[in-house]
Amino acid sequence: MLCGRRHPFCLWLWLLLLLLLPPPPRARGHGDHARSRDEAAEADSGRAWKAFQRLREHLRAAGALSRRYWALFSCRLWPEACGKDEEAPARPLGWSLPLLGQQYLDILTTWYCSFQDCCDSGDCRIINNFTGKNFVARLLAENLFRDGLRSNCVQVFIATLHFPHPKYVDQYKEQLTGQIRKTQERCHQTLFILDEAEKLHPELLEVLGPQLGRQTLENHRAKSPRSIFLFLSNLGGSVINEVVLDLLKGGQSREDIRMENLEPHLQAEIVESTDSGFGHSRLVKENLMDFLIPFLPLEYRHVRLCARDAFLSQELLYTEEALDEIAKMMVYVPKEEQLFSSQGCKSIAQRINYFLP
Structure with missing residues (x-):
């Protein structure tokens, strides 16, 4: 590729090449004065060479990190192409600095979306293919807010995307509570969607307990800010299938199946589940969730x-x-x-x- 020096990318490339060049060889001097100058020059050259080596290592590390961020960035904007590149990660947020990296990635994505229509929803931070339970969440958001999921009063959290590393749970707790507080201060009515809720760390579930408890008390006051917490989960799928199958075998039509046919079985399944801390959380034990809504299986x-x-x-x-x-x-x-x-x-x-x- 031919590269002109006035092109911004090429200017950066020329600068990078200059930085990576080895230092020039020292000149030979004559006499004592020349020798002292040579010794000083040699010392300066040695220090400079070590500095160049350190800089080169930093640049290599920065290059690797840049490729990593590009893979993550491209996966968010063009999820259908993610996985074709060998460097593209299978799970978008697998870096070692999840919170700081998440913030930089959000800034970059928002900047890109400001001049490029990069996704159907108009908000590239939401990359879900909304089907089934997620589709209902989108319908709810669209009926509550004019801008639907793009509204600043709607926040979507995906357990494996936003809170992937258990060792950072303390930071996640601060991040989650801070985001909830800021959204509630900004909006009289808010909607928080927590997808893959069964994969949330138990401590994150406990952080949400006071939020839902406070909502229960404030619902008695008409002027209190209203917040809806929507938990999407695959828990209870097997028991739903079993109950529906028994009802169909008993001669009941699918259209006649009601909430009361499924809710007790679903409640018991969630409480007894050992694969997730959701059933043992304060949310379930203290009945802080108003409704459990089962989705019937596809025929x-x-x-x-x-x-x-x-x-x-x-x-x-x-x-x-x-x-x-x-x-x-x-x-x-x-x-x-x-x-x-x-x-x-x-x-x-x-x-x-x-x-x-």
Whole structure:
């Protein structure tokens, strides 16, 4: 690539090359005066050479970090391309400085999005493919706030994205409570969405306890700020499938299944769960959550609808045969009945790639 010196990138490249050049060889002197000058020059040259070596190591480290940040940045803006690059991480926030790095990445992403339409939602900090429970969260946000999920009064936290490292839980607690406080000070009504709630560290769940407890008391005062905490979780999926299957076998239609049919079973499953601290948290023990809302599993006909919507969202033509082929590709449970899809709409939508020309 030809590079002119006036181009900003090329100026940086020339500067970098100059910094990495070895120091010039010392000149030979004559006589005592020349020898003393040579010795001084040699000492200066030695110090300079050590400084160059240190600088070169710093630049190498900075280069590696820059490549790492570019991989993380590109994964946030273009998630569909993430994973094709060997350096792109499988999990977006795997660095050793999660909080500081998160802040820099947010600043960079916001700056980029200020002049480039980089994602459908208009807010690149939210990269979820909203399907199933997440889709309902988006509908709730859109009906509560004019700007929906883009509103400054809506905050989305994803356990594995924002709080990935247990050893930083003290910093996460400060970060989470600070963000909640700032949002509540800014807005009379707020919505906090916590996705993958079953993966939240137990100490983070305990931090949220006083928030929900205070909400319960303040609900009696009409002028108090209102906050809604929405926890999205996959806990209880198996028991929901079991209860729905029993009801269907008993002759009850899917449309007739009510909350009271599922809520007691779901509550018991959450409390008895050993895979997560959610069931043993203050939120559950003190009944600080107003509602537990179960989502029924997808059946074959729903899988076809998910596939159809995936085609339509990309303005692609589809055939009934293609929808059936996609539906047949999915895995269904239980093993004997094979009635419910083991995966959600997001996984189903990805299957349409096999049918594209």
